[in-house]
Amino acid sequence: MTIMEAPQATRRLTTSKAMVEAIAQEMERDPSVFYMGEDVGAYGGIFSSTTGLLETFGPQRIIDTPISETAFIGLGIGAAVEGMRPIVELMFSDFMGVCLDQIYNHMAKIHFESGGHVQVPMVLTMAAGGGYSDGAQHSQCLWGTFAHLPGMKVVVPSSPADAKGLMTAAIRDDNPVVYIFHKGVMGLPWMVKNPRTLDEVPEGEYVVPIGKARVAREGSDVTVVSLSLSVHHALDVAEKLAPQGIDVEVIDLRSLVPLDREAILTSVGKTGRLVVVDEDYLSCGVSGEVVATVAEVDPGLLVMPAQRVAVPDVPIPYAHDLEYAVLPRHDRIEKAIHAVTIR
Amino acid sequence: MSSLVLFPALSKETPDAEGVLATWFVSEGSTVAPDQLLAEVQVDKVAAEVPAPAAGVVHLLVDEEAVVRQGAPIARID
Numbered sequence: 001m002t003i004m005e006a007p008q009a010t011r012r013l014t015t016s017k018a019m020v021e022a023i024a025q026e027m028e029r030d031p032s033v034f035y036m037g038e039d040v041g042a043y044g045g046i047f048s049s050t051t052g053l054l055e056t057f058g059p060q061r062i063i064d065t066p067i068s069e070t071a072f073i074g075l076g077i078g079a080a081v082e083g084m085r086p087i088v089e090l091m092f093s094d095f096m097g098v099c100l101d102q103i104y105n106h107m108a109k110i111h112f113e114s115g116g117h118v119q120v121p122m123v124l125t126m127a128a129g130g131g132y133s134d135g136a137q138h139s140q141c142l143w144g145t146f147a148h149l150p151g152m153k154v155v156v157p158s159s160p161a162d163a164k165g166l167m168t169a170a171i172r173d174d175n176p177v178v179y180i181f182h183k184g185v186m187g188l189p190w191m192v193k194n195p196r197t198l199d200e201v202p203e204g205e206y207v208v209p210i211g212k213a214r215v216a217r218e219g220s221d222v223t224v225v226s227l228s229l230s231v232h233h234a235l236d237v238a239e240k241l242a243p244q245g246i247d248v249e250v251i252d253l254r255s256l257v258p259l260d261r262e263a264i265l266t267s268v269g270k271t272g273r274l275v276v277v278d279e280d281y282l283s284c285g286v287s288g289e290v291v292a293t294v295a296e297v298d299p300g301l302l303v304m305p306a307q308r309v310a311v312p313d314v315p316i317p318y319a320h321d322l323e324y325a326v327l328p329r330h331d332r333i334e335k336a337i338h339a340v341t342i343r
Numbered sequence: 344m345s346s347l348v349l350f351p352a353l354s355k356e357t358p359d360a361e362g363v364l365a366t367w368f369v370s371e372g373s374t375v376a377p378d379q380l381l382a383e384v385q386v387d388k389v390a391a392e393v394p395a396p397a398a399g400v401v402h403l404l405v406d407e408e409a410v411v412r413q414g415a416p417i418a419r420i421d
Contacts, residue, residue, distance in 0.1 A: 011380075198366065
């Protein structure tokens with residue numbers, strides 16, 4: 001073994017490149033892994049989830065499909081129960097409506113209905129989220145809906161390193177894993193610039209265990225529990241409020257199923273104040289689940305009522321100003337933090 | 344010996360086309376390895392990656408979001 005004397009080059013990747021690196025490394029390692037979906041071949045994924053994979057692995061393993069989500073997700077499930085490890089891309093989470101039977105009645109239930117005899121080691125990837133005027137049918141998150149339905153794990157990375165580590169873990173998992181990437185965390189040149197979408201990513205094999213939240217920023221005054229792009233907004237607000245003497249702790253859930261309730265309780269036990277920031281709809285979803293996690297164990301942990309910052313129960317508007325008004329952005333997060341830290 | 348990194352020629356028809364330095368993947372003064380990803384550039388809707396031609400310490404000659412003519416130097420590696 002050679003010991004490198006030269007200074008180590010720091011290597012930063014965007015989230016999309018980190019995700020592609022994980023897929024490529026697992027495809028090199030395991031010939032049963034393949035990727036399938038709309039525009040994932042020559043186009044490289046409309047949000048750059050598969051850029052360059054066709055050139056490396058060819059059309060037998062990087063498979064462009066027709067616009068037929070029920071058929072190709074069903075094809076993925078069939079391949080998975082026969083022992084392959086398919087990664088199937090649903091272009092937008094919004095499109096779940098045309099293929100949900102395959103997802104929640106088949107992909108998510110085969111293991112249960114076979115008495116545990118049949119495994120479905122499949123990854124279902126999808127783009128989610130708004131902020132770029134793509135309208136009500138192309139801007140939703142909907143991760144709370146997938147997390148509500150039993151039988152599948154749900155991961156929602158926010159950082160480049162987690163995108164790589166969670167993809168590796170999802171491919172190797174013997175259960176169906178829904179892997180949801182917000183378009184705003186991918187680091188795409190044509191999206192709103194977000195410096196947090198470019199960061200150091202470990203080279204070689206890198207696994208992030210599914211079901212463990214991450215303390216994205218330590219703080220002592222208030223806990224902000226969040227996920228995906230909202231983590232970046234929460235960190236921006238935390239940095240803005242620090243000079244004002246408000247020390248914000250930011251918890252990045254990373255995974256909704258399993259949900260790391262311990263991490264939520266530990267942080268709220270320390271700060272006594274809770275703000276949940278979620279780009280999914282407000283009612284009956286992730287933000288309510290996080291608050292319930294505290295209320296069920298010990299409501300006395302909270303010295304102030306919890307605040308939720310989410311999309312109100314309306315379709316996402318197309319008009320830029322209206323869209324920004326419903327999204328959980330910096331202004332609303334800051335207001336919620338002030339509401340729970342008022343003395 | 345230092346080497347210059349040039350904005351790649353993405354448009355063949357218009358050799359003096361201008362593009363945008365979309366993303367720097369390295370920061371000023373960092374040490375890079377050969378073929379390490381330095382930048383992503385864009386001409387119209389076409390994006391391309393710019394790898395490091397050699398090992399060394401990189402110096403960035405243009406800012407992110409800057410408009411750059413094809414073939415113009417964007418970085419120097421010492």
